[in-house]
Amino acid sequence: MLGLRRDKKDEEDGFSLNPFNNLEKTSVLQEARTFNETPINPRKCCHILTKVLYLINQGEHIATTEATETFFAMTKLFQSQDVTLRRMVYLTIKEMADIAEDVIIVTSSLTKDMTGKEDMYRAAAIRALCRITDSTMLQSIERYMKQAIVDRNPSVSSAALTSSLHLMRSSGDVVKRWVNEATEAASSDNIMVQYHAVGVLYHIKKTDRLGVSKLVSKFTKQSLRSPYAYCLLIRIATKLLEEESEGRDSPLFDFIETCLRHKSELVIYEAAHAIVNMPNTSARELAPAISVLQLFCSSPKPTLRFAAVRTLNKVAMKHPAAVAACNLDLENLITDVNRSIATLAITTLLKTGSESSVDRLMKQISTFMSEISDEFKIVVVQAIRSLCLKFPRKHGVLMSFLASMLRDENSSNSSQGGFDYKRAIVDSLIGIIEENPEAKEAGLAHLCEFIEDCEHTVLATRILHLLGREGPRTPSPSKYIRFIYNRVILENAAVRAAAVSALAKFGAHCEELMPSVVVLLSRSLLDTDDEVRDRATFYLNVLKQSNKALNSAYILNGLNVSVVGLERALHSYTQEPSETQFDMKSVPLATQPLAEQKAGARIFGAEGLHGAEVTPAAKAPDKVAATRQDIYAEQLAAIPEFQGLGPLFKSSAAVQLTESETEYVVRCIKHTFTNHIVFQFDCTNTLNDQILENVTVQMEPTEGFEVLSYVPAASLPYGQPGITYTCVTLPEDDPTSVIGTFSNTLKFLVKDCDPNTGEPDEEGYEDEYVLEDVEVTIADHIQKVLKPNFAASWDEVGEDYQMEDTYALSTVKTLEDAVKNIVDHMGMQPCERSDKVPADKSAHTLFLAGVYRGGHDVLVRARLAVDDGVTMQITVRSTDETAAEVISASVG
C-alpha cells in the first residue's frame, strides 16, 4: 500500500514518466562493463546502450578515457548476431566517434558487415564506417564504398551516397574519384538513390562551373524518375542562372519552365517557387508560375494551399499585378478552416486587391481577428499599413479598423502581453499620419483615445511627443489639450514629463492658447518628480518671455547636438574648468539623417533635450550614427599634427578613389574642421609580393587651398589596411571659396617581398600611383539638422542675412528629380517632410535646414514650379553672412 502510494506520487511529480530521468553517468558506465561478459545478453546490452546514448544526447560530458573504455567494451558486442543489438551498436559508434580514441578499431568489423549478406546491417554499417573514417583511412575502404554506391540494394546505395556527401567535407579529393559510380547510381530506378546520386555529383563538381552546367544539361535531357532529384536540379539551375545572370532565353530557364508541367506536385511547386523568386522576371515569365500556384490554391491538400498562398504572399510585394490574377482563388481561401492559410490569403489580397475590395476584406478580417495569434496579427497590421500608403483615400476605414483593434486589445487583455502587437499598430498609425496629411486629424484623435488607457509608458510618451509636434498645427489645437493634461494628472513620471513638454509646445506655437498653457504648466511646478518639475519650470519661464526666437530655439526645435558628444564635452569641461564659457558649438552635431533613413517614422523624439521621450527603437540607430563620427573624432584627436584644428565638424561618407580590383585600393573620407579639411585615405595593398612604406597621398589643390601637412602610413603590408592623412587649410583671404577639386597621387617606397613569408628585401624604390580626384563640395561644409518646426526656425534666424535668387533648372524634368538633386547637392536636411512631392502638383516648396561649418544655422527655402523645365526660387537665411553667401553662390 505504501509502495503504491509512493508510485502514484512519483507519477504526479512527473518523475516516472521518463525511465531515463536522473541517470548517473558513472553508474551507466559501470553497467557498460556487462558488455565484456560471455555469453552476451542482447536485451540487457541494448538497454545499457540506450542509456549511454541518452546520456550523450543530454550533453553529459564523458571524458576520453571513460569513453574509450566503454567503446572497447562495446566492440565485443560484435560477437552477438542479434540484429537489434547490432544496430544499436552502429548508433553508439556514430555518437562516440568523436569522444573516444582509436575508434578505427571497428573498421574491419564494419567493412565485413557492409559487404556481408545481412541487408539489415549493410546500410547502417556504411554510415557508421564513414563516420569513424578520416582521410588517411579512407583509402583502405574506398573500394568498398565504390561497390556500395552501385549496389543493387537501394538502401545500401543511398547510405553510401549520403555518406559520401558527409565525407566530401573532410576528404573531397577521394570522393571526387567516385564520380563514375555516382553517375551510374544516378540512373538507378529508385527515386531516393537517384536523388542522392545527383546531390553527390553536384557537390563533386560544385567548384567547376562548366561541370555543373554540363551536369544540369545532361540530366535535363534524360528524364529522371525521382521528383526529389528534379527539385534539386531546379535549385542548381536557379543558382546557375543567378550567377551567370543569363537572359531568360537560356536553356536552364526553359528547363525550369518545363518543370511546371511535371506530374509531381513537388516539382511543380519547386519550379514555380524558383521562377517567382528570380530577380527581374517579366510578367510574361511569371504568368505560368503564378497560374500553377493559383491551381494549388484550390487543392484539397492543406500543405499545398499553404505553400501556394505563402509564396504568393511574398511575390505580392514585388509583383502585385501578377498576383492580382489569383484574387478570386485567394478570396475563397479567406474562409479556409486553417487560420494560417486564411491570414496569408487576406494579407496577400490586401497587397494586390483593388481599392473597392478593401471595405469587404476589412470586414472579413475582423470576424476572425480574435482567433489568430499575435504574430499573425502583426502581419495583418503591416499589410494594412502598406495598403494605406497605396490607397490614401481609404485611410478612414483602415485607421478606424486599427483603432478598434487597439481598443479590443485594451479591453480584452490588460496583461503585459501584446506589446509588440500594440506597438505595430501604433507604428502603423503614426506612419500613416506622417505620410498622409489628410489622415492627420483622425489619426491623432485615435491616438488620443488610445493613451487614455495605455499601460505602456513607451507608447504613451511617443504619442505625446507626436501630439506636441503635430497638434499645434491642426485647425483646432485646443481639443488635444484635455487629453494631454489628463496624462499630467493620471500617469507616471515619464509620461507626465512628456505631457508637460507637449503642452509647452502648444503654448509656444499658438498664441491664443498661451495663457491657458501657462496656467496648466504652473500646476506642475509642485510635481513630485524632479524631471517633471524641472521641465515645467523651464518651459514656463521661456513662455513668459513671449519671445518667438526663444520659443523656437528652446521649445519647438530643441538641441541638435549628439547626446554622446555633449556628454563627453561636458565631462571634459568639468574636468578642466576654464574661464571661458562652455561653447555649445564645440559639440559635434547629431548625425540623425543616417538614422532617419532606416527608422523613417521613428526619427522624432530623438532630439537631445527631450531625451526622456526617446523610444528604445529610435535610440539604437541614433547612437550608432553618433559613434561613427565619434570614432573618427577620437582617431584624429590622437594625431599630434591635428591637435590645433578644433572640434571635428563633419565626416563625409567614404569615396572610392580606385577601382576595387586594382593593385592598391584607396578610399577617402573628408573630415571638415573649422578652418581645415583633413583627408583620410584608407589604403589597402592587394599585391602579396610587395610591402609599401612611407605611404602618403600628394594632393594638388585648386587655388586658394594650401596643403598644410602629410601624415604618412609607415608600412603597408599585403592585405592590411593602413591610413594616411593629408591636412589642407581652407582659403583664408576669401571665405566664400570653399569648393574645389584635388588631384591625388599615392607616393610610396616599394619593397619586394616573398609572398609566403612576407620577408621584405633590403632595397626599395620610390613609386607612385595616380588616384582619382577628390571633390570638396558644399555638402562637406554643412551638417544636416532636422528642424521639426521649420517656420519657427525661419522666423528665429530672421532676415538679417537673406539671399534670394531665381534659377531655371533646365536639366531636370520633374519636381521629384529637382528635389532630390537639390537635397544631394546641398547636403542639408529636408524638414516638414518637404522632400516628398505630392503627386500631380505643379508647384512645391522645399525646406532645408543645416549647420554651416563654424556652427552657423542655415535655412533654405526653395520654391519650385514645373513648366517645361523646373524653375526654382531659392531663399537662404543664415545667422552668418558668409554662410548665406556661400550657399546661395553654390547653387549657380
Next chain:
Amino acid sequence: MGFFDTLARWLGMKKKEVNVICVGLDNSGKTTIINQLKPQNAQQSDIVPTIGFTVEKFASASLSFTVFDMSGQGRYRNLWEHYYKDAQAIIFVIDSSDKLRMVVAKDELEQLLNNQDILSKRIPILFYANKMDMKESLSAVKVSQMMGLETIKDKPWHICASNAITGEGLPEGVEWVTDQIRSMKK
C-alpha cells in the same frame, strides 16, 4: 544460461562456446587461418589487411569458437590488450619465412605474456609457424627456438607448422586447443 541450454549441451546438441583471440605480426596469415577454419560456405575468397579487428565463428568437434581476429599492423598492436581479458585461449601466428622480423614477434609475445590479464591466468597458447610451404621457411623447432618459447613455464603452449592457404596443419592445432580447454574445465 537457462536450463534448456544446459540440457542441450549435456545431450551434445549444443556445443560449449569459447572465446579465442588471434594475434601476430602483420602479414603473418591470421585472417587467412581463421578463414580456412570456417565452414566452407562462409569462407571469403579474398583476404585484405584487417583494420582493427573482426569477430569470426567456427566450430571444432566439441566446441564452438568465437575468434577475435586482431589486426597485426604496428599501429594497432597496442589495441590487442583490450581483448585479452575474456580470452580463453590465444592463437599466435608467426610468419616462419620472415627471419628478419622474428625478433619483433618475440618482442610482441613478451609484452603479451607480461600483460596483467594474461600473467595471472593459465591460458593455453597455440603457435602457428605459418607459411611452411615457402622455400626459405624455418621448421617449427627452429621457430620455437628463435622465439624463445621454452622460457614459457606457467602456461601450456604448442607449436605446429601450418599452411593457411591449403589448410595443412591447422586441424592439429585446433585439436590441441580443444583438448586443453576441456582439460582445464575438469
